[in-house]
Amino acid sequence: MSxxxxxxxxxxxxxxxxxxxxxxxxxxxxxxxCQMQMSRHAMLKMFLSAVATGLIVLAILVGFGFAKLSxxxxxxxxxxxxxxxxxxxxxxxxxxPGTVLAQIGTGYRDAIFTFIGGLxxxxxxxYMEPNxxxxxxxxxxxxxxxxxxxxxxxxxAVALTFAAVIIGFLVWLEKVSPWEKEIGPNADGVPEEPxxxxxxxxxxxx
Numbered sequence: 774m775s776x777x778x779x780x781x782x783x784x785x786x787x788x789x790x791x792x793x794x795x796x797x798x799x800x801x802x803x804x805x806x807c808q809m810q811m812s813r814h815a816m817l818k819m820f821l822s823a824v825a826t827g828l829i830v831l832a833i834l835v836g837f838g839f840a841k842l843s844x845x846x847x848x849x850x851x852x853x854x855x856x857x858x859x860x861x862x863x864x865x866x867x868x869x870p871g872t873v874l875a876q877i878g879t880g881y882r883d884a885i886f887t888f889i890g891g892l893x894x895x896x897x898x899x900y901m902e903p904n905x906x907x908x909x910x911x912x913x914x915x916x917x918x919x920x921x922x923x924x925x926x927x928x929x930a931v932a933l934t935f936a937a938v939i940i941g942f943l944v945w946l947e948k949v950s951p952w953e954k955e956i957g958p959n960a961d962g963v964p965e966e967p968x969x970x971x972x973x974x975x976x977x978x979x
Contacts, residue, residue, distance in 0.1 A: 791875045793819075798956050800875035802867025809864045813955045814946055825939040832932035842928060847918040851910035866890075 774782075794800040799808075799816040807813035834840035863869045866887045868876055873891065876884035898906070921928040 787874075790871070791878060794872055794875040795879055800868075800872040800879065802876070802881070804956075805867050805869070805872065806864060809860070814950050815952060815955050818943060818946060818952070821939050821943055825936045825943070828932040828936040828939075832929040832936070835932075836927075836929035842919075844917050844919050847915045848911055849915075850912040854910065 791800075797815065797819045798804055799819050804813060804815055808816035831840065831842075835842060859869070866873075868884060868887050870891055873884050873887045877888060902910075919928075921931045924931065
């Protein structure tokens, strides 16, 4: 595949991902912050659905020999510190590196500043990583550590098992927290409000 073709495919996949974020309303700052507060779960449902789908697809591709996994090295310091910084940044900005572009496309003016800040952050990391951050972030490296290797079980079996667990959790989560109560029956971001006693009694009389 040529570089030009790879760029076009990347742009197309990015556009599809952005449209999915917008249609699922998970690019909205309020939805993101509420997910971090565990008060609404639309974002969790969408991302876990993507994880389950990816596990199933990977299980099929790896199982039939169409793909080969090449996991990165396990770096506990980098994962924990980086994840914590990213999580705090998401709560403060109401956006993440993926949703900020969708926010810009939907007209969020403050998202432009978040995007610029992300570029400066990436630039700062580029200069600091080789000599300052790398010795710290690579502490506790265990190499390419994967769950299927630890269990001695083929990857497709592990992937399909986790996908089934995630799907079961999503079914339960939808029952206890239906999407209509989170983003409204018309998916307009306005949750369905419970009827007031006066309205309820009037409806009963009719």
